[in-house]
Amino acid sequence: MKSLIALVCLVAAVDYCLADHVCGPLQRLKVKRQWAEAYGSGSGREDFGHYIWAHVFQHAPAARDLFQRVRGDNIHTPEFRAHATRVLGGLDMCIALLDDEPVLNTQLAHLAKQHKSRAVTADHYSTVEHAVQMGVEHSIGSEVFDQDAWKPCLKVITAGIAGN
Incomplete structure (x- = not known):
């Protein structure tokens, strides 16, 4: 019996290591927690946005x-800083909704309509994903940042905004 349990655990571990990482419930909660820490409040949000857009x-x-x-x-003008604040506010809303998929999908569809006419490419979304991950990692520290959770969860958001 112990051998069977050990075999099942080994198969599960190998399956996890070989599978593409997904934005599952645990990853979504981790992203939400890490985002809350990185996004912060007040002027820290503006600095965070500046880091990402730079x-x-x-x-x-x-x-x-x-x-x-x-x-x-x-990116130092009031016009751009206001825009950066709006973008991060939208991302904050999407991250907050990661564990409420029906509402998240409605929000992503709304954002997709806004972005459809703006000529945003897949490369642009990829660049923003990377910048957000770098911003969060910079803010909370590389020792706790979980790229394996962030990559697939940001893909959920950007794919939804891209209309995919």
Whole structure:
């Protein structure tokens, strides 16, 4: 009997290691907790947003063109800072809804409508995903940041916004 239990545990462990990581219930809770810590409050949110957008434009300078309406040429302007705050607020809402899929899907459909006409590409979403992960890791520390939870959960959000 002990051998059977050991075999089942081994198969489960190997299956987990070989499977693509998913945004399951535990990953969603971890992302929510880590986001709450990183996102913080007050002026810390503005600094957090600045870190993320500086990272986006460092890795995708041409993406600035998508933000002409809000002065993407200078992330220090009030127009861009207000936009960055709105974007992070939307992301905060999506992360808060990770464990309520019907409401999350409705929110993602709403955001997809807003982004449809803005020529946002898969590469842009990928760059933002990476920047958000770097921002959270920078904020909470690499020793606790869980990339295996963040990657698939951010994919859920960005795929929903992309309309996929």
